[in-house]
Amino acid sequence: MAGVAPADDGAVQREELLELVERFTAEQIIPRAAQYDREDVYPAELVEAMRRLGLFGITVPTAYGGSGLDLLTYTGIVERLAYGWMSVSGFLNTHFMACFLIEHFGTEDQKQRFLPRLASGEIRAAYSLSEPDAGSDVAAIRTRAVRDGDEYVVNGTKMWLTNGREAGLVAMLVKTADVEPSHRGLSVLLLEKPPGATHAGGITVGPNIHKLGYRGIETVELSLVDHRVPVTGLLGGEEHLGFTQMMAAVELGRVNIAARAVGVAQRALDESLRYAQEREAFGRPIAGHQAILFKLAEMGTKVKAARLMARSAAEQKMRGERADLDAGMAKLFCSEVCWEVCQDALRIHGGNGYAADYPIERLYRDAPLMIVGEGTNEIQKLVIGRRLLEEHRA
Numbered sequence: 001m002a003g004v005a006p007a008d009d010g011a012v013q014r015e016e017l018l019e020l021v022e023r024f025t026a027e028q029i030i031p032r033a034a035q036y037d038r039e040d041v042y043p044a045e046l047v048e049a050m051r052r053l054g055l056f057g058i059t060v061p062t063a064y065g066g067s068g069l070d071l072l073t074y075t076g077i078v079e080r081l082a083y084g085w086m087s088v089s090g091f092l093n094t095h096f097m098a099c100f101l102i103e104h105f106g107t108e109d110q111k112q113r114f115l116p117r118l119a120s121g122e123i124r125a126a127y128s129l130s131e132p133d134a135g136s137d138v139a140a141i142r143t144r145a146v147r148d149g150d151e152y153v154v155n156g157t158k159m160w161l162t163n164g165r166e167a168g169l170v171a172m173l174v175k176t177a178d179v180e181p182s183h184r185g186l187s188v189l190l191l192e193k194p195p196g197a198t199h200a201g202g203i204t205v206g207p208n209i210h211k212l213g214y215r216g217i218e219t220v221e222l223s224l225v226d227h228r229v230p231v232t233g234l235l236g237g238e239e240h241l242g243f244t245q246m247m248a249a250v251e252l253g254r255v256n257i258a259a260r261a262v263g264v265a266q267r268a269l270d271e272s273l274r275y276a277q278e279r280e281a282f283g284r285p286i287a288g289h290q291a292i293l294f295k296l297a298e299m300g301t302k303v304k305a306a307r308l309m310a311r312s313a314a315e316q317k318m319r320g321e322r323a324d325l326d327a328g329m330a331k332l333f334c335s336e337v338c339w340e341v342c343q344d345a346l347r348i349h350g351g352n353g354y355a356a357d358y359p360i361e362r363l364y365r366d367a368p369l370m371i372v373g374e375g376t377n378e379i380q381k382l383v384i385g386r387r388l389l390e391e392h393r394a
C-alpha cells in the first residue's frame with residue numbers, strides 16, 4: 001500500500017488520505033480488532049503497516065522527513081482508526097505529542113536528531129507526566145533529575161506510560177529544582193532507550209498493566225535508578241520550562257481524545273443502526289419502536305455535534321493560538337458523548353450488547369478511558385470554568 005506523500009508535493013489531498021485510512025481500517029483493523037483485544041496482544045503487524053503507510057510522520061514538517069499535514073487531517077485519521085479499534089489511535093497519540101514538543105520547543109540539534117526517525121516510524125515515542133502519586137496534580141511529581149557534569153542523573157517512578165515499552169524515546173517531565181510554585185521547577189528530558197527492552201541503564205520497564213479496555217497497546221510503569229541522560233536531552237536546552245511545554249502538548253492529546261471519541265461513538269451508532277433494523281421484537285424491527293428510534297436520533301445528533309467540536313478544537317490548535325479552552329471543551333464533550341452513546345448502543349443490543357461476539361461490548365469497555373486520559377473531565381471543567389471567567393471578567 002502506498003504511503004503518505006509530503007504535503008508540498010500536493011500529491012495526496014486530505015480526502016484521498018482519509019479514504020486510504022478508511023480502507024486500511026476496514027481491511028486490516030476491523031477484522032482483527034476483536035482477537036487482538038481478547039488476547040491483549042501487541043499488534044506488531046498493524047503498527048508496521050501504519051509505519052509503511054507513513055502515519056507516524058503525518059504532522060512532522062517535510063524538512064524533517066514528515067508529510068507536513070495539518071491537524072484537521074490528523075484528527076480525521078485518528079477518528080477513522082478509532083472507528084476500527086481505539087487502541088490503534090493510541091499508537092499515534094503519545095508519538096505526536098512528543099513530535100509536537102520537539103518541533104515547537106526542541107533545539108535544532110534535537111529536531112535533526114529525533115524528528116526524521118520519529119517521522120519514518122523507525123522509533124516511536126511515549127509521553128510521561130503521571131506518577132503513582134501524581135496525576136491531575138502534575139506539579140506534585142517527584143521524579144528528580146540532578147545535573148552532574150554533562151549528564152542528568154534521574155531517579156523516580158513514572159506511571160501509566162502508553163507505548164512505554166516499545167518506544168525508543170520518552171518525553172519525560174522531571175523535577176530539576178525545588179521552587180515555589182513547584183511547577184516552575186519542572187523540565188522535560190528526551191530520554192532514549194532501546195525499544196522493547198525491560199532494562200536499559202538505570203531504567204526498568206514494568207509489565208503491562210491489565211486494563212478494562214484499551215488493550216493491545218501497552219501501558220506500563222517505568223522506574224529510574226541513577227539513570228543518566230546527556231544534557232543534550234534537555235528539551236530546548238533550557239531548564240524549568242517543562243510545565244508549559246507539556247501543557248501545550250496535552251492540548252494536542254485532548255484533540256486526539258476528542259477525535260478518537262468521535263470514532264468510537266460513530267462505530268457504536270453504526271452498529272446500533274444496523275442492529276435496530278435487523279433485530280425483531282413484537283413482530284417488527286426494533287427500530288420501529290419509538291423508544292429505540294428516539295435513542296438513535298439522540299445518538300446521531302450527539303455524534304454530529306461531537307465531530308464539529310473536535311474539528312473546531314483542531315482548527316484552533318492549528319492556528320497556533322492558545323487552545324486550552326477549545327481543546328478542553330472538545331475533550332470533555334466528545335468523551336462524555338462517546339460514553340453515553342456506547343451505553344445506549346448496549347441497551348439497543350439487549351443481551352447481545354453484553355456478549356463479546358458483538359463489538360459493542362469492547363466499545364463499552366474502551367470508552368471510559370477517554371473520560372480519564374489526558375486530564376480527567378473534572379480537571380477539564382476546572383480549566384474551562386477558569387478560562388471562561390478569565391474571558392468574561394465582571
Ligand SMILES: Cc1cc2nc3c(=O)[nH]c(=O)nc-3n(C[C@H](O)[C@H](O)[C@H](O)COP(=O)(O)OP(=O)(O)OC[C@H]3O[C@@H](n4cnc5c(N)ncnc54)[C@H](O)[C@@H]3O)c2cc1C
Nearest residue numbers: 127128129130134135136137160161162373374375376378
Ligand atoms: C490507560 C491509561 C493510559 C494512560 N497513559 C498515560 C500516558 O501515556 N502518559 C501519562 O503521563 N499519563 C497517562 N495516563 C494517566 C492519566 O493521565 C491519569 O490517570 C489522569 O491524569 C488522572 O490522574 P490520576 O489517575 O492520578 O487521578 P487523580 O489525580 O488521583 O484523580 C482521582 C479523582 O480525583 C479527581 N480530582 C483530582 N483533583 C481534583 C480537583 N482539583 N478537583 C476536582 N476533582 C479532582 C479526578 O478528576 C479523579 O476523579 C494514562 C492513564 C490510563 C488509565
